[in-house]
Every structure is written in structure tokens, then in C-alpha cells.
Amino acid sequence: MTTAEFAIETAGLTKRFGAQTAVDGIDLAVPRGSVFGFLGPNGSGKTTSIRMMLGLVAPSNGTVSVLGREVPRHLPDVLPRVGALVEGPAFYPFLSGAANLHRLDTADRHASSSTRRARVSAALDRVGLSHAAGKKVHAYSLGMKQRLGIANTLLAPRELLVLDEPTNGLDPQGTREVRGLIRSLADSGSTVFVSSHLLTEIDQICTHAAVMSAGRLVAQGTLDELRGAGDAYVRVLTPDPYAARQTLRALGLGLEHPASERRTDDPARVADTELVLAPLGSIDLEPETIVAALIAGGVRVRGFSVERASLEDRFVALTGEGFDVVQ
Amino acid sequence: MSSESAVTGARRASGWALLVSELSVLFRRRRTNALLLALAAIPILIAVALRLSSSGPRAGRGPPFLDQVAQNGLFVGVTALVVAIPLFLPLTVGVVAGDTIAGEASHGTLRYLLVAPAGRARLLAVKYIGAAAFCVVAVLVVVVTGTLVGAALFPVGPVTLLSGDTIPVGEAFARFLAIAGYVTVSLLGLSAIGLFFSTLTDVPVGAMAATITFSVATQILGALPQLEGLHPWLFSHYWLAFADLLRQPISWESFGDNALLQVGYIALFGALALGRFLTRDVLS
Numbered sequence A: 001m002t003t004a005e006f007a008i009e010t011a012g013l014t015k016r017f018g019a020q021t022a023v024d025g026i027d028l029a030v031p032r033g034s035v036f037g038f039l040g041p042n043g044s045g046k047t048t049s050i051r052m053m054l055g056l057v058a059p060s061n062g063t064v065s066v067l068g069r070e071v072p073r074h075l076p077d078v079l080p081r082v083g084a085l086v087e088g089p090a091f092y093p094f095l096s097g098a099a100n101l102h103r104l105d106t107a108d109r110h111a112s113s114s115t116r117r118a119r120v121s122a123a124l125d126r127v128g129l130s131h132a133a134g135k136k137v138h139a140y141s142l143g144m145k146q147r148l149g150i151a152n153t154l155l156a157p158r159e160l161l162v163l164d165e166p167t168n169g170l171d172p173q174g175t176r177e178v179r180g181l182i183r184s185l186a187d188s189g190s191t192v193f194v195s196s197h198l199l200t201e202i203d204q205i206c207t208h209a210a211v212m213s214a215g216r217l218v219a220q221g222t223l224d225e226l227r228g229a230g231d232a233y234v235r236v237l238t239p240d241p242y243a244a245r246q247t248l249r250a251l252g253l254g255l256e257h258p259a260s261e262r263r264t265d266d267p268a269r270v271a272d273t274e275l276v277l278a279p280l281g282s283i284d285l286e287p288e289t290i291v292a293a294l295i296a297g298g299v300r301v302r303g304f305s306v307e308r309a310s311l312e313d314r315f316v317a318l319t320g321e322g323f324d325v326v327q
Numbered sequence B: 001m002s003s004e005s006a007v008t009g010a011r012r013a014s015g016w017a018l019l020v021s022e023l024s025v026l027f028r029r030r031r032t033n034a035l036l037l038a039l040a041a042i043p044i045l046i047a048v049a050l051r052l053s054s055s056g057p058r059a060g061r062g063p064p065f066l067d068q069v070a071q072n073g074l075f076v077g078v079t080a081l082v083v084a085i086p087l088f089l090p091l092t093v094g095v096v097a098g099d100t101i102a103g104e105a106s107h108g109t110l111r112y113l114l115v116a117p118a119g120r121a122r123l124l125a126v127k128y129i130g131a132a133a134f135c136v137v138a139v140l141v142v143v144v145t146g147t148l149v150g151a152a153l154f155p156v157g158p159v160t161l162l163s164g165d166t167i168p169v170g171e172a173f174a175r176f177l178a179i180a181g182y183v184t185v186s187l188l189g190l191s192a193i194g195l196f197f198s199t200l201t202d203v204p205v206g207a208m209a210a211t212i213t214f215s216v217a218t219q220i221l222g223a224l225p226q227l228e229g230l231h232p233w234l235f236s237h238y239w240l241a242f243a244d245l246l247r248q249p250i251s252w253e254s255f256g257d258n259a260l261l262q263v264g265y266i267a268l269f270g271a272l273a274l275g276r277f278l279t280r281d282v283l284s
């Protein structure tokens, strides 16, 4: 067994469909043991990247290594150690949930026949589907199919789990359960690579993330790096923006946060008030000290807070749009 | 040493699991069973129609062997085969072979089989063996149902062969099984063609229709005297040439010619299917 530093590593990975470049030269590095969020709007190239990692699609350019071995050349060695959910679950509608898992497990020639039944029922149990094991899949709800798809990745202990939009179609309770499941998988030492177009569904469980936008990788790193560590900023709502900026500058705060200040959809904002933002940087000031200084400077403070840039803010800034936008 | 052989033993055992699973999924599907029922209906219809009609068929009219049925029920099976060969059997084979890869693609299960990993070449081989198993079962269903229905509705006795010799019932049934084997082999080339079409598309109905159309078109070409030079190369060329198996002494020559031709088609379309399937992007 190889002990490469990265569970997945790509270099210049590119996929073109005719004239369209679905994945455009991405250099991804997924550390072993991480829970890695692969984020991006619909159509940004996440699934296509995942298909290339799993050998379903041949790259137009560039290379992929999974668990230290280059694919597609070493796929037979790599894939038994990987569990994957790709572009949603897919099953034989005329077979029961358990029969479907049984069928897919036989496809792996290294999977032991003698433990198959036990492994199938353990996997169903783990995703809470034991009660529906004997039901035909055509009678499953979307959420049940999604769970069954996740169960399929758990038929054997895996070093790497690739989960493409695992919370699609799940209710909030199901989403919480999937998060819990991902946490427990990570705790047992697996690397989990999870894609989503909904940041809020996974940002609480990821240790690392990468952001895709229109086929390009626009950011990657630990979650703190992505948030911009220590990048808290002061947020003031006031009809006296000029005075507020002067006061803040006098306190040693930096310039406005340009990406966020462009946002005009702030509900707290009324006709004559403006939003003033200033990164706190390394300055160690209590919020009340800043408010006192603003009032002493004659600034009419109508709203005040000290906030960390949310990941959502970062991603909106990176992808240039909201997260649900279809390109 | 012993543990190593245990490991390879386990590996070999589970390597067959996919084939076992494929066969069980194929033959448990309602669609497969409907196809087999339709095939079983052919000898039943023939036998019942003959039994009900007061005047037996005149010799030389209708399908070969039909005029023999009233004297000997054993001929129902082989008569039904002759009726089924041009269209019904290729149709069912087209449905099953056309579905092999395209059906998995349309369900989306192809990606999960490959990621499992089934191995592309292994999956293709398993799929082909499944289609071939269907050919065996389909032909047997016609012959066995025919023989049973024939025995129930008509007298059964020693069979007079085309060479004029008479053989006992047991041997006659063995001859009919040999014909069943012949017809099964005849369908293996078409199965490979269906497998290839199935790797070209994610729409199973398309692959099925292409396979069936191909079979019909080939038989039309085979019927055109202007294309005589082409005829020995058509996979349907020997489809009805199993009369040799009803002579005394039995001649296996046409069986061999047919088998050789089918092996050629299997090799050609198997290679095309493999070439296509090993390199194709799985986007379903």
C-alpha cells in the first residue's frame, strides 16, 4: 500500500466536450485524512472532474493520481479502495435495495462472497434503510435512493470516499444524518471528498475546500485559509460614511473590504444610510471601544457589528454569483 | 503456500459472482420472462391450430415439417423453431443483446459497475455470456415446449428421417436437441452484433432496434439472387441449413460451417465492442 501525501492529486486536468471546456486545467491536492469540500455552482465541472478521477472519463489533458497511483492506468488497484457516489444514485428499479447492493458488490472481484450478505445489511443499517431493504427501488423516494447510493460506498472499508452531491434530495434531517456519517467516516481514518453546490450543507464538516467556477479552480486550501484567517471586519451602518471612515482609519483600521462593500442587498440598509466595512486585521480592539470612538467622532451609528467574513461571502466573491445559479 | 492458494481460490470464486449475478438478474427480469413466454407460445399455437383444423395441411405447404406433425407430435418443436428463426428469435435476441451495455447506461448503473470496479473487458465478457445464455434458453424453450405440447396433442412414434431411415423416439429427441444447439450457435453472431450496438449508445431501445433491423436487412440481402457472392458471408446464411442433422448417418458439416461463420462474427464484433467500450467516456 502506498502512503502518498495526497489522496487525490491532479495536474492541469482538463476535459473538453467539443468546443466547450468543462474542466479547465485544475491542480487539485486533496490531503489524506481530510474532509474536502469540492464546491461550485451547477455546471462548474465538479462531476466531470470526479468522473476523471474514477476513470469513467478520459482527460483531454493533464493527469490524475488517486491514492498515490496514476489513473486510469492503475484503476484496478485503486478503485477497490475507493467508494463513490457519482452524479446521484442509480439503481435497477426492478430489484430491491438489498439486491441492488448485492449486485454491485459482485462487480468487485475482490469482494468476498461469504461476507456479502452481512456487509450489505451492515451498509443498509448504517444509512437507516434496513426497514426498506426488501422493497423494490422503484418504490423508493429520492432521499431513500440517495441513502442507498451512500450505502453502496460503504460495502467495504474504503481509504477514500468520493461523494458527489450526497445531500441532494434529502430533507434537513437526512442532510444532518449524512453530515454525521461523513464525520464518522473521517473519524475512522478515511479521506472524504464531497462535492456540493450548496456551501451551507457541508461547510460545517470540511477541513479543506476547493472552489470551482466555470471549469476553473478558483481557490483551495484549509477552511481557515479560505475564510482568510483573522480576517474579521467591522461593519457600520451610518448616514455619515465619510466621518465613519475617518474615525476607523484613525483607530488604525485598514481600507474597506471591497468585495463585500459592493453588496447592496443588505436588508438593514435604509435610504440614506451606507454600509462601511473595515478589516480588523491584527488590531486588538473591543467592539465597544470602536463604537465609543465612532460616537465621539460624531458618527450617527445605526448599526454596528464585528464579523468574520463568512465562507459564503468568500465564495460569492470568488464565483461572482450566488451558489444556486445554473450556468 | 496453502494460504496463498486459499486467497486465489477465494478470488476465483468471487470472480464468478458477477456472472452469476448477471444471469440471475437477466432471468428474473419480467421482460426476459415475457420474451420466453412469447417464444413458448409459438409451438403451442402451431399445435393447437393443427389439432383444431379438420383437414391436415397438405404436404409441401406451410413451414417445413408441418405436414409431419399430425402423424408425429415430436415434430412440433422443430416446426416451431423453423417458424421462429427468421424473425421471432432474432427479435428476442436483439432485445437482450441490445440491452446489455446500453441498458446499464440508461439505468446509470454502468458507472457504478465500473467504479466497483467490474473492469471494462470483464463486464463486456460477462454481458456477452449472459446474452449467449439467453440464446440457449430461448431455443430450448421452443423445442422443449413444442415436444411436450406435441406429445400431448398428437401421437408420438419413431421418426422417419429425410434420408428415409427411421429412428426411435429417444434418438429423435436427441436429434432435435442437436438442432436446438445448431440454432443457438446461429444466434451467437447476432448477439455479438447486438453487444457492439449496445456499446454505441445510452438508449437501449436504439441498440435493440438496430440489431433487429440488421438481422432483417441481412436476411433480405440473403434472399436477393443478385448478391450471391455475398451470401456465404452473411451471418444468417446457414440459419435454416440444419437438414443434415436429420439424415442417417448424421452429417455435422453444415454445423461446422455455421459455427465457423459465427465465430468469425463473434471475433469481429466482439473486437469492435471491446475497442469501443474500453475507450469510451461513460457520461450516463
Ligand SMILES: Nc1ncnc2c1ncn2[C@@H]1O[C@H](COP(=O)(O)OP(=O)(O)O)[C@@H](O)[C@H]1O
Residues within 6 Å of the ligand: A017, A020, A021, A022, A040, A041, A042, A043, A044, A045, A046, A047, A048, A049, B283
Ligand atoms: N456529456 C456531456 N457533453 C457535453 N457537455 C457536458 C457533458 N457533461 C457535462 N457537460 C458540460 O460540462 C460542464 C460541467 O458539467 P458538470 O461537471 O456536470 O458540472 P457540475 O457537476 O459542477 O454541476 C457543464 O457546462 C455541462 O454542460
Ligand SMILES: [Mg+2]
Residues within 6 Å of the ligand: A043, A046, A047, A048, A087, A164, A165
Ligand atoms: Mg454535478
